[in-house]
Amino acid sequence: MRPRVGVLPIGALLAVGALLTSFPFFWMLSTSLKPRSESYAYPPTLLPSRVTLDSYLQLFGDFEFGRFLVNTIIVVIIGFAGMFFMAMAGYAFAKYRFRGKEALFLLVLSTMIVPIQVTMIPTYLILNSVRLTNTLVGIALPTLVSAYTIFLFRQFMTTIPDELVEAARLDGGGELRILISIVLPMSRPILAVGGVLTFISGWNSFIWPLIIANDQQNYTLSVGISLLNKQLTVNPPLQMAGASLMVVPIVIVFVILQRYIVQGFALSGLK
Amino acid sequence: MSRLRRALVPYVFIGPALFFLVVFSVLSLVVAAVVSLTNLDISGLAHYANVRFIGLRNYQMLFSDGAFWESLGNTAIFVVVGVPTLIIGSLAIAIALNYSQSRLFRALRAFYFVPAITAIVAISLIWGNLYNSQFGLLNWLLSLIGIAPVQWLTDPAIAKFSVALVAIWRGSGLDTIIFLAALQAIPPEYYEAAAIDGAGELRKIFSVTLPMMRFAIFFVIVTNLIGWMQFFDEPYVLTQGGPVHSTTSMSLYIYQQGFRYNAFGFASAASIVLFVIVAGVTALQLRARRADVDF
Numbered sequence: 001m002r003p004r005v006g007v008l009p010i011g012a013l014l015a016v017g018a019l020l021t022s023f024p025f026f027w028m029l030s031t032s033l034k035p036r037s038e039s040y041a042y043p044p045t046l047l048p049s050r051v052t053l054d055s056y057l058q059l060f061g062d063f064e065f066g067r068f069l070v071n072t073i074i075v076v077i078i079g080f081a082g083m084f085f086m087a088m089a090g091y092a093f094a095k096y097r098f099r100g101k102e103a104l105f106l107l108v109l110s111t112m113i114v115p116i117q118v119t120m121i122p123t124y125l126i127l128n129s130v131r132l133t134n135t136l137v138g139i140a141l142p143t144l145v146s147a148y149t150i151f152l153f154r155q156f157m158t159t160i161p162d163e164l165v166e167a168a169r170l171d172g173g174g175e176l177r178i179l180i181s182i183v184l185p186m187s188r189p190i191l192a193v194g195g196v197l198t199f200i201s202g203w204n205s206f207i208w209p210l211i212i213a214n215d216q217q218n219y220t221l222s223v224g225i226s227l228l229n230k231q232l233t234v235n236p237p238l239q240m241a242g243a244s245l246m247v248v249p250i251v252i253v254f255v256i257l258q259r260y261i262v263q264g265f266a267l268s269g270l271k
Numbered sequence: 272m273s274r275l276r277r278a279l280v281p282y283v284f285i286g287p288a289l290f291f292l293v294v295f296s297v298l299s300l301v302v303a304a305v306v307s308l309t310n311l312d313i314s315g316l317a318h319y320a321n322v323r324f325i326g327l328r329n330y331q332m333l334f335s336d337g338a339f340w341e342s343l344g345n346t347a348i349f350v351v352v353g354v355p356t357l358i359i360g361s362l363a364i365a366i367a368l369n370y371s372q373s374r375l376f377r378a379l380r381a382f383y384f385v386p387a388i389t390a391i392v393a394i395s396l397i398w399g400n401l402y403n404s405q406f407g408l409l410n411w412l413l414s415l416i417g418i419a420p421v422q423w424l425t426d427p428a429i430a431k432f433s434v435a436l437v438a439i440w441r442g443s444g445l446d447t448i449i450f451l452a453a454l455q456a457i458p459p460e461y462y463e464a465a466a467i468d469g470a471g472e473l474r475k476i477f478s479v480t481l482p483m484m485r486f487a488i489f490f491v492i493v494t495n496l497i498g499w500m501q502f503f504d505e506p507y508v509l510t511q512g513g514p515v516h517s518t519t520s521m522s523l524y525i526y527q528q529g530f531r532y533n534a535f536g537f538a539s540a541a542s543i544v545l546f547v548i549v550a551g552v553t554a555l556q557l558r559a560r561r562a563d564v565d566f
Binding site (some may be wrong): 005006007010011013014015017018019021022024025027028031039040041042043044082085086088089091092093096098101104107108111112113114115116117118119120121122123125126128141142144145147150175179196200203204206207211221222223225226228229234236239240242243244246247250251254255258261262263265266 | 277278280281282284285287288289291292293294295296297298299300301302303306316364367368370371373375376379380381382383384385386388389390391392393394395396397398399400401403405406408411440443448449451452453455456471472497500501503504508521522525526529530535538539542543545546549550553
């Protein structure tokens with residue numbers, strides 16, 4: 001079979017595009033390892049002349065990035081409780097018949113068009129009235145459940161055969177038991193997608209921690225890093241070290257699960 | 272008893288998720304609508320007794336505020352620049368990435384996806400550094416080909432595009448993933464049939480690929496329009512809406528009124544106007560879609 005027309009030039013164009021797209025990340029890592037004086041050098045240097053971890057050490061020494069990191073991880077973990085709620089809801093919408101199902105599902109979908117700026121002030125007022133402002137739980141709650149992810153779970157779980165669920169019921173399995181021991185293990189691709197989306201939204205969340213956390217003690221990484229932007233004198237390596245600290249973990253998670261993500265989207269019937 | 276319990280199961284399953292959606296979307300929307308009719312500010316927050324209903328006065332003030340109309344105009348520019356660029360760009364990238372299933376093409380995918388998953392705060396620092404007018408890399412590169420330094424973030428006209436460019440760069444990843452998933456769902460027989468009919472590569476794209484992707488394209492247009500009408504992150508972190516309001520989107524205007532000047536009532540009125548615009552545009556699209564002949 002002869003190779004398709006144009007594979008080579010298209011591949012070359014894509015490679016150039018990939019380099020351009022990822023260049024800012026290369027620049028971030030490179031600058032984060034430069035000594036401060038070199039980062040102002042003109043003309044700029046592509047690679048550090050001397051590699052130093054000073055900026056990273058400064059983040060954890062002079063700033064409380066250790067605490068911010070722990071806070072961020074706690075927010076992400078709370079987010080995973082939300083993912084279980086979303087899987088439960090997706091399963092109910094996919095596999096049960098009940099009164100009001102269509103209307104309730106439409107209600108879920110319609111929440112997607114409510115802009116976050118509409119909900120910012122009321123959410124603050126609501127959380128304030130239950131004394132959850134300035135807490136990590138308060139930071140995690142507004143994004144705990146997303147209609148988008150419920151939709152993906154529902155789409156995927158409708159493909160699970162009814163007979164399987166029925167058979168488990170005849171064996172006397174409780175409904176929650178069936179969900180946990182039969183349905184969820186069969187839903188691995190969509191759990192991967194949901195897991196990545198949940199991780200990303202918790203890890204990257206910026207606007208809610210900014211609004212909800214008044215106290216440095218409850219800052220997450222993203223809010224901590226935005227402080228580096230407000231310093232009187234610009235310190236590029238320090239800023240880039242902060243950025244790297246946020247970007248690198250998520251890139252690793254994503255690259256590992258990348259295959260499942262495209263597959264998960266394809267399986268959820270988005271075509 | 273057990274039958275009743277069984278009937279309750281689905282409600283118990285959707286209960287927790289629905290609770291959070293209702294509290295943080297539906298209830299929030301209602302609260303915003305109520306607050307928009309009051310003069311709620313920081314003193315009202317301390318003692319609700321200080322809050323007065325003032326009817327539609329917030330809306331009157333809003334529509335006579337030049338800065339509000341400017342933010343509306345800016346948002347329109349962002350939408351007009353951002354949405355078509357993103358959709359055509361990510362569609363082209365996805366089609367190119369799907370052109371061959373070789374290992375090289377698969378490896379290249381991740382490069383295009385990564386901007387979409389990185390935190391906006393990190394992105395703002397990186398691009399702020401690249402855009403820097405004194406020691407930034409972009410101006411140095413331009414100087415190599417003899418172009419004078421550009422005031423990327425400090426010139427009102429240019430700043431709009433600098434900010435939009437970062438959002439396009441960041442937004443392309445997710446759209447490309449969705450398009451790629453849709454491309455992979457097209458049965459290969461369609462292409463084989465087109466090839467037998469003597470269609471060339473370009474012809475296949477227009478006669479097979481694009482028609483088969485109509486739903487994905489529609490989905491991406493709807494979500495992108497919603498996203499760009501609410502454009503917030505990039506101007507907030509890169510320019511704080513400046514220079515002289517040139518990058519203040521509607522969302523940023525609302526945020527500033529609400530959380531910088533503590534004019535919660537006034538900001539809520541602006542947010543309700545934004546919601547009505549977003550809901551209206553989305554409803555129009557869904558209707559147009561329904562009128563469209565289905566395949």
